[in-house]
Amino acid sequence: MRKVKVGIIGCGSIATHRHLPEYMLNDHVEIVAVCDSVEERAKEKGRKYNANVYTDYKELLSDSNIEAVSVCTPNYLHAPITIAALNAGKHVLCEKPMATSKEEALAMIEAAERNNRKLMIAHNQRFVESHVQAKKIIDSGEIGKIYSFRTAFGHGGPEGWSVDGADSWFFQKEKAFIGAMGDLGVHKTDLLRYLLNEEIVEVAAFVETSSKQDSTVDDNAVCILKTETGIIGTLAASWSYVAKEDNSTIIYGEKAVLRLEDDPDYSLIVQYKNGKTDKHKLGEIQSNENGGQHNSHVIDLFIKCIVEDKEVPIDGYEGMKSLNVILASLESYETKKIVTIE
Structure with a gap:
């Protein structure tokens, strides 16, 4: 069975309650890296998911084994990190809102198309x-x-x-x-x-x-x-x-x-x-109530599109609209x- 090696950038609540557990439950995923600017937060997730730990997302993106990343950072970092990840050859699942301007959104879309990588926005x-x-x-x-x-x-x-x-x-x-x-x-x-x-x-x-x-x-x-x-x-x-x-x-x-x-x-x-x-x-x-543990289906669909090389259901254009x-x-x-x- 093919395993998609995944890195998660940003280890806050959305990663804790949605991305990390849902990746963990997907048979086609291997979580290999986590990154957060708060070192202890990243280390805690690294221990829990047996993943490499980074505090600089650029170092995570330099790992050629990583095929896809989730961008779970504050909103102002969505565009720069997504574009850097796409330029590094990674498929990207970016949290919403995808960007802080239409110009940023267009730059993300352009990076995905130029690098022939999938960009999905995490509207659930x-x-x-x-x-x-x-x-x-x-x-x-x-x-x-x-x-x-x-x-x-x-x-x-x-x-x-x-x-x-x-x-x-x-x-x-x-x-x-x-x-x-x-x-x-x-x-x-x-x-x-x-x-x-x-x-x-x-x-x-x-x-x-x-x-x-x-x-x-x-x-x-x-x-x-x-x-x-x-x-x-x-x-x-x-x-x-x-x-x-x-x-x-x-x-x-x-x-x-x-x-x-x-x-x-x-x-x-x-x-x-x-x-x-x-x-x-x-x-x-x-729901954010009770820890927000219901499966969002976003991660499963993102991985399915990578494994089967299909178009993602919510691409950059959809996110931008x-x-x-x-x-x-x-x-x-x-x-x-x-x-x-x-």
Whole structure:
């Protein structure tokens, strides 16, 4: 059986709860290296996974045995590390948001194409079972024309998730670039594009810092989005939901309403215009609650595409299109205008 030798750059919470354990469970993977600027953090992961330890990602990339890397660093390092890895001949799975600008995203895409290496962005919402089933229902025409949508992603904030707690880079603009919209909102822009099979072309947004006193990035955002065929809806991203996490999406169609992750017992509810209701218990959505241990399927798909030499499901172009909505929301708030996405 072929084993893909993998290195993980960044040993914080996303690597701890998603990348490292999911790589470990994949029969086609051998974790050979870990890297973190905090030496003890890297050493702890090295001991646990029997991997070589680095504090400089450039040294990790110089290892010719490593075929693929996960980039699990603060946002401002996504582009430079990804480009360096691609130039070193590695396939790359990069955490979201893929970059801090469209220019960075384009440079990442160019590096992947020039080096003939795979670049996948770690958006996981497309692979949630309720979302997969909703996509099938929408594509079948069962709910008819889609009129509107409402989606939200919110929890109490990164201090309950990040290894650095309240001192996390998530709250520092120079490292995070953007707050709740980049952490959570970008997930939902990718999900909406996937479900509706349309691009978002206009954005109006309020992007505020209201609940995290020492933060220099947003912690609450509400956006109005319009797709190319005129479907309109709202997206909310927040680090101020102090009770249960909200990760819900509702699609309003001509013949039915789809409620996704909106009910504690049923992950997909279809409410038909004729009064009929179908309720589905499906696999749990990935959550930061309870340690976030649900399989995201991202790592398995990334490795499968390497082993079988297939196109990745969320490539750099897909990542950039979702990023562009986030960038447009910032521009809309700053200019107080509706922003058109080219």
